[in-house]
Amino acid sequence: MNYYSLNKKAPNTSFANAVIKGLAPDRGLYFPESITPLPASFFENIDNKSYTEIAFETIKQFVSPEIPETILKTIIEETLSFDFPIIKLSNDISTLELFHGPTMAFKDVGARFMARCLGYFNKNNDHDVTVLVATSGDTGGAVANGFLNIKGVNVVILYPSGKVSDVQEKQLTTLGQNITALEVDGVFDDCQDMVKKAFLDESLTSKMQLTSANSINVARWLPQLFYFMFAYQQLHKQHDDIVFSIPSGNFGNVCAGMIAQQLGLPIKHFIASNNANNVVTEYLKTKNYMPKPSVQTISNAMDVGNPSNFIRIQEIYKNDFKRLKDNLSSYSYTDNETKAAMLEIYKQYNYIADPHGAVGYLGCKDYLKTHVNTHCVFLETAHPTKFLNVVEAIIDTKLELPQQIKTVINKEKVATQVSTYDDLKTFLLNTI
Numbered sequence: 001m002n003y004y005s006l007n008k009k010a011p012n013t014s015f016a017n018a019v020i021k022g023l024a025p026d027r028g029l030y031f032p033e034s035i036t037p038l039p040a041s042f043f044e045n046i047d048n049k050s051y052t053e054i055a056f057e058t059i060k061q062f063v064s065p066e067i068p069e070t071i072l073k074t075i076i077e078e079t080l081s082f083d084f085p086i087i088k089l090s091n092d093i094s095t096l097e098l099f100h101g102p103t104m105a106f107k108d109v110g111a112r113f114m115a116r117c118l119g120y121f122n123k124n125n126d127h128d129v130t131v132l133v134a135t136s137g138d139t140g141g142a143v144a145n146g147f148l149n150i151k152g153v154n155v156v157i158l159y160p161s162g163k164v165s166d167v168q169e170k171q172l173t174t175l176g177q178n179i180t181a182l183e184v185d186g187v188f189d190d191c192q193d194m195v196k197k198a199f200l201d202e203s204l205t206s207k208m209q210l211t212s213a214n215s216i217n218v219a220r221w222l223p224q225l226f227y228f229m230f231a232y233q234q235l236h237k238q239h240d241d242i243v244f245s246i247p248s249g250n251f252g253n254v255c256a257g258m259i260a261q262q263l264g265l266p267i268k269h270f271i272a273s274n275n276a277n278n279v280v281t282e283y284l285k286t287k288n289y290m291p292k293p294s295v296q297t298i299s300n301a302m303d304v305g306n307p308s309n310f311i312r313i314q315e316i317y318k319n320d321f322k323r324l325k326d327n328l329s330s331y332s333y334t335d336n337e338t339k340a341a342m343l344e345i346y347k348q349y350n351y352i353a354d355p356h357g358a359v360g361y362l363g364c365k366d367y368l369k370t371h372v373n374t375h376c377v378f379l380e381t382a383h384p385t386k387f388l389n390v391v392e393a394i395i396d397t398k399l400e401l402p403q404q405i406k407t408v409i410n411k412e413k414v415a416t417q418v419s420t421y422d423d424l425k426t427f428l429l430n431t432i
């Protein structure tokens, strides 16, 4: 499959090159040249298929011929080595748990898939690729874990000192090997600015191949369409009209769900559930897209003021506001509403949601007010123990730590301190 740049000022390129480069030379995001719907028989027979068969059939067109089928099968089997259960809260609302991977956030799926693709493409190169990524929390852990020991790939993660949770910090600073953590004296935006500067710095990019591992990279983003298929497989016999409420930050998940829908998956509607960072909620109300600086919330993985994947969504609908609005609703919630929702979910359904999932739950509730005979699935994007202090305080209960978290929490943190872009550059040129 070839990909084009959404800035339309760079040549089309192969899947392999899109993965290695991350962004097109004109700084645009890559988008697949075509999306061919799956045959009706795929959905008719979905009950008989395993996760890996579903994933293989849905992603094949986007990655072949660059990744041969036998290699793709192995990559998928290794990527999807955990479960994606639907938990029913009521006849109207379910949650899709995306947190059963090694770092307990949905980002494990994309990070593991991308790591293996990049490893495959780079296995015969004598030059390593360096994945440079800024994280506000979950991306760092998932990328560190997914890329650990992948040959030919080095990973450098920048995170804001004191601004990620204890668990998140341990997940990205304790692995060693080809993974390096840089602790930045600043906030997430400072980390992000340094990464952007590095990608534009020719005195650096002429000496090393840098790429990104957030959802702007097609190999991180596209496999996120799998779990909409897995949810459908588990629910389609009981429910005809299925909608998804997606706690959103950079809108990678919403956009991946829309690709699943383009492939023929009968999803009736999407709900983008936002915290106070509500650029898209406002856009659907006013038709004005107005990025703004992010504000800090308890669902911090969604503290994004200018969602990077929104441009891909505009491309799917060819900038047709009405078509988009027919398929996407959006609501925004305060931290107090989110906390009240966490308590309600716990009291009413005996289920413990993390703050991001709780925002998704609120989106379901609002949408269902005006849509009867609809089943709403909210994505549970991270395990509640990743936000231990917040969750325990709200539901006033001690949480049992899962094995994945127990194994990292007592390991020793190793991180290099950086304060300025020059620190980062010196580190990259001398150490990597």
Ligand SMILES: *Cc1c(COP(=O)(O)O)cnc(C)c1O
Pocket: 105, 106, 107, 138, 139, 215, 247, 248, 249, 250, 251, 252, 253, 254, 301, 302, 356, 381, 382
């Ligand atoms: C990254 C993340 C999100 C936001 O996902 P996008 O695809 O960027 O919209 C939501 N919840 C959690 C827990 C995350 O880690």
